[in-house]
Amino acid sequence: MGTSKKSMKACVLHNINDLRYEDVPMPEPASGQVLIKIKASGICGSDIQRVFEKGTYHFPTIPGHEFAGEIVDVASDVDSSLIGKKAAVFPLIPCRSCPSCQIGEYAQCSNYDYYGSRRDGGFAEYLAVDQFNLVIVPQEVSYEEAAMCEPTAVAIHALSQADICFGDTIAIFGAGTIGLILAKIARASGASKVILIDIDDRKLEFAKKLGFEHVVNNANGDAISEINKITGNKGSVVTLEGTGVPDVLEQCLKSTAAFGRVVLMGNPLRDMKISQKAYWEILRRQLTLKGTWNSSYNGFVNNWECAVNAMPKLGLKDLITHRYDLSQCNEAFDAMRSHKDLVLKAMFVLK
Ligand SMILES: [Zn+2]
Ligand SMILES: [Zn+2]
Structure with a gap:
């Protein structure tokens, strides 16, 4: 050469x-x-x-x-x-x-x-x-x-861990780039409702402009009640934890529907401890928790x-x-x- x-x-x-x-x-x-x-x-x-x-x-x-x-x-x-x-x-x-x-x-x-x-x-x-x-x-x-x-490949992989079905409701905690890509893929895959949760209003406004109507500001910890409102008290069938924050993991477990799937994706910021109550939710609702990597x-x-x-x-x-x-x-x-x-x-x- x-x-x-x-x-x-x-x-x-x-x-x-x-x-x-x-x-x-x-x-x-x-x-x-x-x-x-x-x-x-x-x-x-x-x-x-x-x-x-x-x-x-x-x-x-x-x-x-x-x-x-x-x-x-x-x-x-x-x-x-x-x-x-x-x-x-x-x-x-x-x-x-x-x-x-x-x-x-x-x-x-x-x-x-x-x-x-x-x-x-x-x-x-x-x-x-x-x-x-x-x-x-x-x-x-x-x-x-x-x-x-x-x-995009990381998002596709994460969603594949959730065995997502046509018509499922999906809650995504974390509305940054990967969260929004996840939301776009979920929408294109036929999710009935895509709920985006974040503490930064600018990200949620951005998500709205992309056509995602269900956005939740979680700065005051309202995620669970808001997800319940949007899903008619069922909870989301699939939940993606994309923040690595222990309190958010807790919310994920408490806002997922019975027999639902929780995909753990966010890099943990510290020890990911959960309450006894959240642990009960895993048992009673028979949740599936799945990790995703790359x-x-x-x-x-x-x-x-x-x-x-x-x-x-x-x-x-x-x-x-x-x-x-x-x-x-x-x-x-x-x-x-x-x-x-x-x-x-x-x-x-x-x-
Ligand atoms: Zn990267
Ligand atoms: Zn090798």
């Missing part, structure tokens, strides 16, 4: 709270890899923690694990007909030898690598990725939508392929509230951290 002396622009994390827009060497596809010209790269809530609190596994690292772009080059052992195709990228690089990998459940891999945290990711003009990680995107899906493949990505169950194929039906573009150039990386991260304006999905959009 003769690109070894070429350089590209990237946002590089040199230390905690030290993100720099700078020139770095241009990657070249190694054996089994393709080169992606990145067109859109979403900023995830976890990136905020990475940049300001936790750091990446080593420095310097280019963060970014929610991205899509055009395949512009391939290694000599990769099919060149991929060039020109749109692709999203499954960011986890599994070991492919542990027991989980042997059954294709890569999210459970015990020895994985990761684009954008353990190795360089998508806040850059180019990235070389393994062909294994490519999710080919239909032409009618935009790069910006395709960059939301990860949260997504499935294999030949039988591939939440990523489902995500890109469903995108034309979901209208995810209206979740993008902020678009930035890579050179504005510090502005973008400050906006997301400060919460001054409502930031749902913020992303870098590249020419």
